[in-house]
Amino acid sequence: MLLLIVPSCTFAQNNPYKINDKVYAYYSKCSKEIRNKKALAMTDTLFAMAGGVHDVKAQCMTLLLKSLYYYYNNDIPNFAKARSVLYKFCCKTPYTQYFFHSWSLYINYLLRKREYKQALNELNAFQKEAYKLKDEYGIGLSFVKLGDVYIMEDQFDLAISQFQKGIDYYNANPAKKRQAYELYLKEGSAYFSKKEFYKSIDCYLTYLNHWEVKSELGDAYLMLACCNFSINNSVEGDKYADLYFRWKAVYKKNFDNNYYDYLLLYQYNLAHKKYSAALLYADSLGDSLYIYCRRAPAYYLAKEYEKAYIDQSRYTESLRKQYDKELNKTLTEYTAYFENEKLKSEKNELALKNSTLKVAQLQSLKQMIELDRQKKSLELSNVHLELNNKNLKLVNQHQEMLKQKAETERLRDKANNISVINQKNQSIASLLALLLIIITVSSFVYILLRRKAEKQLKREKETAEMARLEAEKADKLKTMFLQNMSHEIRTPLNAIVGFSSYIAESCEDLDKPTRNEFLKLIDNNTNQLTTLINDILDLSSLESGYYKVDYGEFNLDELCRQAISTVNGRQKERVELKFIQPKESIILRTDHVRTSQVINNFLTNACKYTEKGSILLTYEKQEQNVVFSVTDTGCGINVSDSDKIFNRFEKLDSFVTGTGIGLNICLRIAELLHGEVKLDKNYHDGARFLFIHPIIDNK
Secondary structure, three states: OHHHHOOOOOOOOOOOOOOOHHHHHHHHHHHHOOOOOHHHHHHHHHHHHHHHOOOHHHHHHHHHHHHHHHHHOOOHHHHHHHHHHHHHHHOOOOOOHHHHHHHHHHHHHHHHOOOHHHHHHHHHHHHHHHHHHOOHHHHHHHHHHHHHHHHHOOOHHHHHHHHHHHHHHHHOOHHHHHHHHHHHHHHHHHHHHOOOHHHHHHHHHHHHHHOOOHHHOHHHHHHHHHHHHHOOOHHHHHHHHHHHHHHHHHOOOOOOOOHHHHHHHHHHHHHOOOHHHHHHHHOOOOOHHHHHHHHHHHHHHOOOHHHHHHHHHHHHHHHHHHHHHHHHHHHHHHHHHHHHHHHHHHHHHHHHHHHHHHHHHHHHHHHHHHHHHHHHHHHHHHHHHHHHHHHHHHHHHHHHHHHHHHHHHHHOOHHHHHHHHHHHHHHHHHHHHHHHHHHHHHHHHHHHHHHHHHHHHHHHHHHHHHHHHHHHHHHHHHHHHHHHHHHHHHHHHHHHHHHHHHHHHOOOOOOHHHHHHHHHHHHHHHHHHHHHHHHHHHHHHHHHOOOOOOOEEEEHHHHHHHHHHHHOOOOOOEEEEEEOOOOOOOEEEEOHHHHHHHHHHHHHHHHHHOOEEEEEEEEEEEOOEEEEEEEEOOOOOOHHHOOHHHOOOOOOOOOOOOOOOHHHHHHHHHHHOOOEEEEOOOOOOOEEEEEEEEOOOOO
């Protein structure tokens, strides 16, 4: 830890980062390999190397590299851990900007997933931490990122507010003024989107008047031309359009299909009454909404009023559909948010009720103990009072006896006096013995009652502990189910979205076999996702007890052929899938849907775990049962696992897709049909699953 407060060493620093040259050389190698797994070992070596020369800045850069590896490989859990390590290290150095750089990558990840609300929450925390650490890089970047997110959500006023805060922040620091001018570009774009063209022009002119790098002035020329054409100032529009065209020619900038390039060409030709060219560039704007919006005025100026009316109508209709779509999206988001908040509230309310109940139980127990103590104290007081009363009676009797003895005292001699004294002593001894017996009995009763109360308290504690363990078990099952579902749903969904996007973007470049292969992958993942959702719904229906069996008479040959047809294509290339028909067909009274579901689950599992060989489905009559069997030549199942595979969420191979509830559903369906499912432990060339269905009398 002492390395963190030692200043960077003064070895040669002839590199852009001003770190040790030898460390920089190895850092460059690590950067090139950052997407490969060996980069992890290289970063550990680099961190030790930088520590050896007391180069704290290089150590911070190394920890940033490690987080970059996880980010590029989409390993977000480990990326979060690496970011936490980077934070703890950087907070003890002057180089906290590397931590904020890593944090900004996570925010970019959220933006790619369109999780704008979570991204905004992260950015607010980002900004708060930047102010706490007084990190100029983090503070400035927070304004830029917040503005970008608000633009993505079309909240242009909030975006402008953040960009202006960033400009004010950078202008307050003379060394950061150059970054303020870069923000004028973003602010101008936001004003342009709001159609506040005069304010947009002011922003772009401010940038143009202060930016010294001429090779980076193209965007300002382009947007100034678009703004001026938008307010019908064709003179200024022509001026900046000409500057933009010259800039592109000087700096060899190719036409890059940018929306604003097409917009400028459209506006330029429209201003010069070249309506055909303007219409051509309007068709290149991409989104149909923008096309109709731009073509309508061009047709109108060209006096083609019918076409202008048609495009204006299309624009209005497209605008209405877009509004409806955005409204539905917003309603969906708020509905989901409301439901989540409602669930959280219900969960907190339930926890509060449980806590209140426990407190009430403890208070009741305390009151019972206190009442018991008071009762025993009262009983003991009554015993003492009775003893005192008896003592008083004895005293009174003794006094009466003394009076009688006084009357005859004159007639007695000294011997009688001695006898009276002895009798008095015996009375006192008897009284003390009686008092001791009463105290002993009271103590014994108190001890018995106390032990009884302790046993009762112990039983209640054991009951509470059992309830706690059951709750923890249920919570663990719930957590395991959610984690499993999150992974199993995300995997096929990502595949569907990824391949669909790739086909859409590269449709013309893909040959037919490749496209068919991608379509097949999309279809397989769609089936996998559908099966997953159906399994969850089936399990919920079966556990709730609402499902009723729908019996009917079915030909088992047809039922088995349908099952083979359903899963056909899911087996591996070197696997034969077939139905072995028995000599005699059987008509069985059963629930067709649930019986097919059990057989399909058996066949699907066989397809997953069988790399080569065969998967065979058959059935036979055994006494008063029909036994369906699915036999494969796959990896098989250990005898020790033969019972637990039918448990919920049980997966013997975590690398194979599935939730671990398919066989549990089969077990529940078999019980519902008064049958049985099991693994044939005598078969050792793979796995053989049996479904024993009773033959129900038609009568």
